[in-house]
Amino acid sequence: MRHGITPELWEDYLEGAGACAERSRIDAHLHDCVACRALAAQLTQCAARLRETAGRYDARPVASAKKLDSAWEAMLVRMSLDDTPVQQRLDELEAAMTLLCGSHTAARALQTAAAESPARSLARLTRENWEPFLRSLLAIAQVLCGRTGARLILESGQL
């Protein structure tokens, strides 16, 4: 810290942020200190040049409409491939739960487990949010089918 102004305070001051009392204190200091006044001017000039140069930095050359459409098509393919194991496991879970507690109860259990997990619905299940969904389903299966049934569900639900 020099002259009672930390780098953090300088940054706030130069960006027009910070508490009024601090800004007034720095204003008063700059009134009397030639060196700090010069520093403030140069940092302000530097920031202005950074913003001006960066502001003209154009994203268009790297993201034309054609490129975006092509990238989106590629993303759709990845999303569909990524979800295939998830759908297979869902089918196996439904089959296992149907044996244990009937098809209607099985379907409702799966929907409830998804709704109570970060996925919020069966359609939004992915590899990433699968574990919380499975834990939620196991809790439901333990009530409906007992410990042995829950263990069967756990084995069926491993990705």
Place this chain on the structure above:
Amino acid sequence: MDEQQAIESFLAQRDEETFCVLFKALYGRVFRYFLARGTDEMTAEELTQNVLLAVYRRAGEFRNQNLFRGWLFAIARNELLQHWRRNRARIRTVELDQLRERPVESNVAAAGMQLRLEFEEWLSALEPAERELAHLRFVEGLSYEELAAVFDAPSGTIKSRLFYLKQKLCRSAGLEAQIK
């Protein structure tokens, strides 16, 4: 729909339709980030896809809409680190001469390339981590709080780093004040 609306819409719905809008709004930004960090275009495309797919998968975990861009670039940063580890690549600076020699498809692309070169030349006095901070602050416009999320550091630390970064640029431009 602007970028902020696309973000809010996707976080509210998290379906394919809203993700498509968000994808197209963010693709250029993320791609540009990887290019600025020194990857070639093919790698930048692949990593951009990885980042946006992670956004789609993990949207349910995200809580604070105001820090979305910070979360996005934290994922991007992590993706790049993993890429380097996988490929045993070292952090490298972009070779400006190589950039100048690359063919460009159109006058617009050439103008964009020139602007990118100008900005990166201006930042060449900085260390890679400093250049990344400058890019995210001044090109991507991230707030102090968003930058704090990206770098997992307090916003006060971010402010200090920006102060020293500007001081360094002043020195490289011959603008340094002598503080007595």
